[in-house]
Structure formats: structure tokens, C-alpha cells
Amino acid sequence: MTGMPRKALATEAEPSEMALESLVGYNLKRAYVILQNDYRAVMGEHGLSPRVFSALTFVVETPNLTQSDLARRLGIERSGLVAIVDELEGRGYLRRVAVPQDRRVQALSPTDAGVQAYEAALTLVHAHEDRMLQTLDAGERDQLLHLLKKIRETGE
């Protein structure tokens, strides 16, 4: 005998009736999970994770970046950044460079391979976002970015 059909017990409720559906936080999380899952699928098993890609972007775009700078910009602790920088260094995408003026510090310098990997990854990310946001027109996409930045400004 086959198992019970889906939803045999639970009464079907219109999603729009659910209190959760009118909460921004709940919808934000669901959308975030969907985007992240597709991101990982697009980047592949050995691709850069979201946080490593973000870190590489800062390293490529910001000259003379230190780890403490980067941690602050990413909004994480210095300790958590070590593994991220280790991975990027292990892939040959950046070097830890000694800074004579302050020997506590090591500046993060992108390699040529790191710049190329960043550009290749960015192309994949753009394709991923275009596909995930295909039901939004250009105006809606700008509006979404604008509203998300407003939330960021409130909390940062």
C-alpha cells in the first residue's frame, strides 16, 4: 500500500491568511534561502561560497586592505575571517603581505589569478541573479535594492 497522500490531515490554509506571510522578516529569510541555494548550485561544488566571494571582492577592489578592515566591512569577527583568508590564499587568489610601518599587520593583496577568479565568479553571479530575478522588471529590481539598502542603513 502506498503512504498517506500529502496534506491528508492538515487543513489547507491560504498562504495569504497566515500571519507569517505579512512579516517582512519571514519573507526575507525565505527569499534569502532560495537565492543562496541557487547561488551554490551555480558556483558548483568547489566554487566560492558567498562569504568567500564577498571577501575576494573587497580584496580586489580595495587596495591595502587589512584583515581587521575586511572583517569590519563584512560584519564578522576577526577570528572568523582567518579561515576565509586561508582559503583564498590556499587557492592562490591573494597574498598576506607584511607592512613595514606596522609589523602587526598583513595587507591582503590580490594575485592575478585572484582578479581573474573574481571576474569569472562575478559573471556567474550576474547570470544567477538575472535568472532568479527574471520575474522582476528593471524598475522593480532597482526598487528592491533601494528598499534593502534602507533596511541596512537603519541597522548599521
Add this chain to the structure above:
Amino acid sequence: MTGMPRKALATEAEPSEMALESLVGYNLKRAYVILQNDYRAVMGEHGLSPRVFSALTFVVETPNLTQSDLARRLGIERSGLVAIVDELEGRGYLRRVAVPQDRRVQALSPTDAGVQAYEAALTLVHAHEDRMLQTLDAGERDQLLHLLKKIRETGE
């Protein structure tokens, strides 16, 4: 001697120039983290976590809900739901009720205390969202919900 001043090494780059700033995924994650941190602060150290609150909402609003139903609706695995239901049962907010028609199943039935806890938590969550979204007018908030739901529809 005090340490180096902030940003002594890294050149300041306008955030709007960064490639990350035009990515929906990056802004979605940053906004999600901000909302989640405030949520946890509002709910308190012993408050319901986001996933437990979401689960309680489904239990209160959906009669005769089973664990498999709930896992599917939350978008997580059945195995991951056990700890969530254990916590809600431990707090006295729901009961696992045997279902005579199918003895594999235990329906999740909210207690009076569970309904009260849900309503109290929902009030806190609404206050939290009103504060975090204070810079958005009613139209912007509706638009944000609309756009997030569009992303959910694309990926579910």
C-alpha cells in the same frame, strides 16, 4: 601608544562603487542579518528563535498538522524538525497527539499556553518590524513584501 587609527591602510571606497552593492543577494543577506539580530534582541535570551516561532505559528494556525507537513511548509528536513517540536513541547506550547487513522503519525496540537505565547510573541515581532522598517512608508513596505514573494515564487 594607542593603536593605528581605523582605515589607516585601506583606501576608502564609496560603497556605491563596489560591485557587491548592486547585487541583490548581498544586500538581501545583509538586511536579513540585521533583521535577525534585532529579532533576537527583542525576543530576549530565552525567547523563541525565528524557526521555533515560525513553527509555532503553523501549529496554531493549522489544525491537525503533522511533523512531515510542518517540515515541508518550513522548507526543512523532517529530522531537523524533531528538536524544534521537542522545544515547543518542552515549553508546554504543543502536544504530540496520536492519530487513530494512521498510527505512524502524531498530530501537533497547540495548548492554551502555546496560543497565548504565540500571540505575545507576534506582538513583539510586530513591534520589532515596525521599528526596523520605520524608514519605509506603508507603500514601500507592501512593495517589499510583494517583491520578496515574487522571488519565493520563482524558487519554490
Add this chain to the structure above:
DNA sequence: TATTGTTATACTCTATAACTATA
């Protein structure tokens, strides 16, 4: 054979605390 609830296990992400070397 398939499904429900469950346990065991592992992996990712992140935080806190403490250490060292420098300032």
C-alpha cells in the same frame, strides 16, 4: 515498498575567549 518519526553524525557559519607579537 513507502512513509513517519527518530537518532546519529557531520558540516557550515559564527561568536567568545585567550594567546603572541607588536604598538
Add this chain to the structure above:
DNA sequence: TATAGTTATAGAGTATAACAATA
């Protein structure tokens, strides 16, 4: 004293695989 980078450790949150009971 304070900061930069690091290590050790722990806690969420989630996934996969396997199991017993039941369909």
C-alpha cells in the same frame, strides 16, 4: 594598555543516512 592576527572551542542551523513502527 591597546590592537592585529591567530587558535581553540562551542553553539546554532541544517543535511544525509539509517532505523523501527506502521501503512
